[in-house]
Amino acid sequence: MLTVQGINTYYGDSHILRGVDVDLPASTSVGLLGRNGMGKTTLIRTLMGYVRPASGQVKLDGQDVTGWVPEKMARRGIGYVPEGRGIFPNLSVKENLLMSARAGIDGQRAWTFDRVMATFPRLTERLSHGGQQLSGGEQQMLSIGRALMTNPRLLILDEATEGLAPLIVAEIWRVIADIRTTGIATLIVDRDWRKVLGHTDRAVVMEKGRIVLASESAALVAAPEALSALLGV
Numbered sequence: 001m002l003t004v005q006g007i008n009t010y011y012g013d014s015h016i017l018r019g020v021d022v023d024l025p026a027s028t029s030v031g032l033l034g035r036n037g038m039g040k041t042t043l044i045r046t047l048m049g050y051v052r053p054a055s056g057q058v059k060l061d062g063q064d065v066t067g068w069v070p071e072k073m074a075r076r077g078i079g080y081v082p083e084g085r086g087i088f089p090n091l092s093v094k095e096n097l098l099m100s101a102r103a104g105i106d107g108q109r110a111w112t113f114d115r116v117m118a119t120f121p122r123l124t125e126r127l128s129h130g131g132q133q134l135s136g137g138e139q140q141m142l143s144i145g146r147a148l149m150t151n152p153r154l155l156i157l158d159e160a161t162e163g164l165a166p167l168i169v170a171e172i173w174r175v176i177a178d179i180r181t182t183g184i185a186t187l188i189v190d191r192d193w194r195k196v197l198g199h200t201d202r203a204v205v206m207e208k209g210r211i212v213l214a215s216e217s218a219a220l221v222a223a224p225e226a227l228s229a230l231l232g233v
């Protein structure tokens, strides 16, 4: 579905991504691992179109979409939950959700307002609250809920559990597991590499802007030594 080929991305003179290839097939969960500053968020920002690569291609269903603006990627079914959340603080929970509602690219509306409510019961008690009145965990749920309302075929989650209380973190992983069973592909960045491996089919590891390890997640669980060395854990 979405592939990245030979991507080189710079911030000014800093060469951040160095020839990155990644394949994100339909209905497949991929974990993106690596220590801080290795380029994970830059890779996501490049494939979403927030940053234009100096060279290489982003392809969606075989079509070259390099340089497409993020809104266009979203319309083609790529849902993105950015690090730091990205909700509208001045709109209510309900408004945040309803303004994102859209059919998927094949016209399906599997994720409705009611289904998001059923997935995140906590949000039902907060419907008229403004985004800025929510706890960090509620904001994260709203952010994921907004992405689901677009009926994406790929959901990108960048540090979705960062800074949240353990109970909320557990709830978010439960929702990620649910989403996976519905056939939505996921790309997951999270510091808890064990959880990432437990919730993905494949994992890729970045070091200094390169993919240095790519494997089935189960194989990395069974033999984590190479991964531990790269992550410094």
Ligand SMILES: Nc1ncnc2c1ncn2[C@@H]1O[C@H](COP(=O)(O)OP(=O)(O)OP(=O)(O)O)[C@@H](O)[C@H]1O
Binding pocket: 011, 014, 016, 034, 035, 036, 037, 038, 039, 040, 041, 042, 043
């Ligand atoms: N807007 C920017 N301008 C300049 N350099 C940047 C910018 N954003 C990130 N960088 C640098 O690019 C490199 C890769 O950062 P990136 O955020 O992609 O890493 P990451 O693997 O997602 O790490 P983290 O978990 O810390 O977010 C880092 O060295 C970072 O300092």
